[in-house]
Amino acid sequence: xxxxxxxxxxxxxxxxxxxxxxxxxxxxxxxxxxxxxxxxxxxxxxxxxxxxxxxxxxxxxxxxxxxxxxxxxxxxxxxxxxxxxxxxxxxxxxxxxxxxxxxxxxxxxxxxxxxxxxxxxxxxxxxxxxxxxxxxxxxxxxxxxxxxxxxxxxxxxxxxxxxxxxxxxxxxxxxxxxxxxxxxxxxxxxxxxxxxxxxxxxxxxxxxxxxxxxxxxxxxxxxxxxxxxxxxxxxxxxxxxxxxxxxxxxxxxxxx
Numbered sequence: 304x305x306x307x308x309x310x311x312x313x314x315x316x317x318x319x320x321x322x323x324x325x326x327x328x329x330x331x332x333x334x335x336x337x338x339x340x341x342x343x344x345x346x347x348x349x350x351x352x353x354x355x356x357x358x359x360x361x362x363x364x365x366x367x368x369x370x371x372x373x374x375x376x377x378x379x380x381x382x383x384x385x386x387x388x389x390x391x392x393x394x395x396x397x398x399x400x401x402x403x404x405x406x407x408x409x410x411x412x413x414x415x416x417x418x419x420x421x422x423x424x425x426x427x428x429x430x431x432x433x434x435x436x437x438x439x440x441x442x443x444x445x446x447x448x449x450x451x452x453x454x455x456x457x458x459x460x461x462x463x464x465x466x467x468x469x470x471x472x473x474x475x476x477x478x479x480x481x482x483x484x485x486x487x488x489x490x491x492x493x494x495x496x497x498x499x500x501x502x503x504x505x506x507x508x509x510x511x512x513x514x515x516x517x518x519x520x521x522x523x524x525x526x527x528x529x530x531x532x533x534x535x536x537x538x539x540x541x542x543x544x545x546x547x548x549x550x551x552x553x554x555x556x557x558x559x
Contacts, residue, residue, distance in 0.1 A: 442483070
C-alpha cells in the first residue's frame, strides 16, 4: 500500500482519524494536504509529518462553505498539480437528545458539516480526478450510517446519507478511472467518542465506554491508526476493483 508520488488530501486532518490518516499517508510516501477548520490543529499535523521526514501543507477551511471548499481544492492543485487520494473525513457529533427534543440549529449544523461538506468535497475534487483519469475518494460514514443511533438523529441521518452519496458518485465516475468508497467505523478512541460519553452520562462517562465495549465482539474501542490503514488500502492499487462500497471497520459490531 505504498503511495510514493501521490498527493493525499485529508479533511478533518487536525486530530483523531484524520490526523492518523495524514501520518499514515506520509509514512507511505505521499505528499499530504491537511485541511481542518482549526488551523492550528492542521499545522500541528503538518509539523508532525515534517518531523518524521515527510512533505505536507496545512490549510484552514470550513467544509460546509462552498467558497472554502473551492479554495482548499484550488490551493492543493496549485501547490501540487493533482489530487490522487481524497479522504473526505471532516465531521462533528452534534448533541445527544431524542429526535423529539433535538435542537433544530444543531441538526442543521451537523448536516451542513457532515453531509453538505462531503457533497462539496466530491463536487470540487472529482472534476480534477476525472481530468486526470485517476483518483480515489474515501468518504467517512459510520456504523451509525447503517444502524440507528438513539440520541444522535442528525449524526445518524448524515452518515446514512453519505453512503447514498458514495454509491451515486461511484457509479458516475467509475468510467473515468476514479473510485469512491466509504468507511463505517464503530467506536474509535478519539475526542469524539469521549465527547459522546460525556453527553450520554455526564456523571459516569466510563459506564458508556463499558457499554460500547460490551456490545462489540472485539471487546474494545478501535484505534485511529486501524481506520487509517483501511483508508490507505481503499486508495491504493490493492483496491483497484473496489468501488461504491461502505466498508465496516467495527470489530464485528454489526455482525451480531
